[in-house]
Amino acid sequence: xxxxxxxxxxxxxxxxxxxxxxxxxxxxxxxxxxxxxxxxxxxxxxxxxxxxxxxxxxxxxxxxxxxxxxxxxxxxxxxxxxxxxxxxxxxxxxxxxxxxxxxxxxxxxxxxxxxxxxxxxxxxxxxxxxxxxxxxxxxxxxxxxxxxxxxxxxxxxxxxxxxxxxxxxxxxxxxxxxxxxxxxxxxxxxxxxxxxxxxxxxxxxxxxxxxxxxxxxxxxxxxxxxxxxxxxxxxxxxxxxxxxxxxxxxxxxxxxxxxxxxxxxxxxxxxxxxxxxxxxxxxxxxxxxxxxxxxxxxxxxxxxxxxxxxxxxxxxxxxxxxxxxxxxxxxxxxxxxxxxxxxxxxxxxxxx
Numbered sequence: 001x002x003x004x005x006x007x008x009x010x011x012x013x014x015x016x017x018x019x020x021x022x023x024x025x026x027x028x029x030x031x032x033x034x035x036x037x038x039x040x041x042x043x044x045x046x047x048x049x050x051x052x053x054x055x056x057x058x059x060x061x062x063x064x065x066x067x068x069x070x071x072x073x074x075x076x077x078x079x080x081x082x083x084x085x086x087x088x089x090x091x092x093x094x095x096x097x098x099x100x101x102x103x104x105x106x107x108x109x110x111x112x113x114x115x116x117x118x119x120x121x122x123x124x125x126x127x128x129x130x131x132x133x134x135x136x137x138x139x140x141x142x143x144x145x146x147x148x149x150x151x152x153x154x155x156x157x158x159x160x161x162x163x164x165x166x167x168x169x170x171x172x173x174x175x176x177x178x179x180x181x182x183x184x185x186x187x188x189x190x191x192x193x194x195x196x197x198x199x200x201x202x203x204x205x206x207x208x209x210x211x212x213x214x215x216x217x218x219x220x221x222x223x224x225x226x227x228x229x230x231x232x233x234x235x236x237x238x239x240x241x242x243x244x245x246x247x248x249x250x251x252x253x254x255x256x257x258x259x260x261x262x263x264x265x266x267x268x269x270x271x272x273x274x275x276x277x278x279x280x281x282x283x284x285x286x287x288x289x290x291x292x293x294x295x296x297x298x299x300x301x302x303x304x305x306x307x308x309x310x311x312x313x314x315x316x317x318x319x320x321x322x323x324x325x326x327x328x329x330x331x332x333x334x335x336x337x338x339x340x341x342x343x344x345x346x347x348x349x350x351x352x
Contacts, residue, residue: 001124002026004294005132007115007145010037012266012283013138014099014108018056019291021106029110030128035100036093040164040245042213042277043092044176044203047085047352049281056284058102063090064204069277069348070175071334074182074231078337079175080348087176089205095280118145118262125261134294135262138287141252143268151264153253158195158217158325161248162274165222166211168239171204176277179229181330196330197228201277202235209241215250215274217325250274257306258299263290269306272317275324276351285309312350 004020006013009031020027031037044066045053053060066087071078103110111128118127118135125135137145146152179200198216205211212232214225222244226232254270257263264270266283286306293302323329337344 002028002130002132003134004028005030005125005127005130005135007127007135007137008139008266008268009033009035009110010039010138010140010266011095011099011280012268012287013136014096014103015056015284016136016138016265016287016291017103017108018058018099018106019288021103021108022056023291023295025291025295027108028130028132029103029108030113030115030130031110032112032114036096038093038096038245040162040213040247041092041279042164042176042201042203042274043089043205043211044201044277045088045090045095045280046278047082047087049278049284050085050088052281052284052288056102058098060088060090060095060098062094062098063088064171064206065174066176066204067174068176070173070177071180071337071344072177072231073180073331073334074229076334076338078334078341078344080345082352083349085352089176089203089211091205091211115139115145118148120260120262133261134299136290137262137264137268138266139268141247141250141267141271143264145262146254146264146268149259149262151255151259153255155249155251155253159249159251160198160215160217160273161219161246162213162215162250163222163225163244163246164211164213165244166205166209166241167236168208168241169210169235169237170208171210172235174204177202179232180324180333181228181327182231194327196324196327198225199275199324199330200226200229200232202232212236213274256303258302261299263294263299263302265290272314273321275320276313276317278313278351282310282313316347316350
């Protein structure tokens with residue numbers, strides 16, 4: 001019997017397996033997709049995520065340093081440089097390849113296949129023909145294991161979705177740019193009750209490549225979303241590279257993160273929104289916490305540890321979603337950030 005079976009070979013799953021190997025545990029990863037795995041994401045890694053990757057010994061030399069976060073609405077801008085360390089813009093495929101290489105270096109086995117049914121007993125768990133003491137489900141936003149265990153909770157609407165495409169253009173900034181709807185405050189009879197069209201994230205990920213991600217509650221095509229942000233058109237210069245990838249709905253509520261000998265990490269453990277760009281940092285932090293709890297023989301402590309690790313992110317993300325969820329609120333985001341730069345910097349620094 002091995003120590004740990006990890007369902008899912010994305011960043012959360014590979015990060016979990018690497019943490020386990022570094023802790024002296026034998027881990028096996030089950031993943032149905034071939035390496036490297038791509039998905040729709042903003043591809044901007046916050047400084048906390050960069051530190052977590054460095055602590056795991058993951059080589060991220062292929063990424064571009066990011067200096068901070070910039071909010072833009074076509075007329076105004078607000079910038080918040082990171083304090084000490086840089087963030088990282090890195091193609092998802094490059095990040096996955098780097099994590100896969102590190103896992104292999106530590107002797108982690110990755111088996112191709114699907115987990116399927118999970119069977120638990122007093123002293124172990126069985127799935128995909130493997131018997132282990134513990135199973136960590138890192139199988140993504142719409143985790144089949146979470147659903148099979150009855151851990152999904154009802155989500156309030158509206159739900160948001162993400163789309164991402166790359167463009168063959170030289171990056172014009174070393175910030176992650178978040179483009180919000182422009183136009184200032186609406187009139188009294190204006191758009192106060194209308195939903196926001198969402199926001200667009202531009203991340204430098206290569207010398208001649210930027211990633212453009214849209215987050216919105218509206219279901220429509222990528223180009224239709226970009227049409228609401230006319231200031232971006234001349235910067236992207238009509239040079240798309242590759243297909244549009246989508247993800248969502250983003251918000252996932254979870255009743256709890258531990259049941260028997262199964263723990264949930266990464267997106268499978270619950271998700272608010274991609275708005276603050278902390279996905280990788282939170283995935284690796286939850287992976288670390290889960291492995292530490294198992295190694296200490298205290299799996300029941302993981303729930304409280306997860307809540308502690310994610311509390312600041314959840315509060316700040318929920319607050320931004322409440323303000324930016326309406327057309328009126330979204331148009332005030334950049335003027336407020338520009339008018340209160342110290343508050344904007346403090347919010348960005350809190351997520352580092």
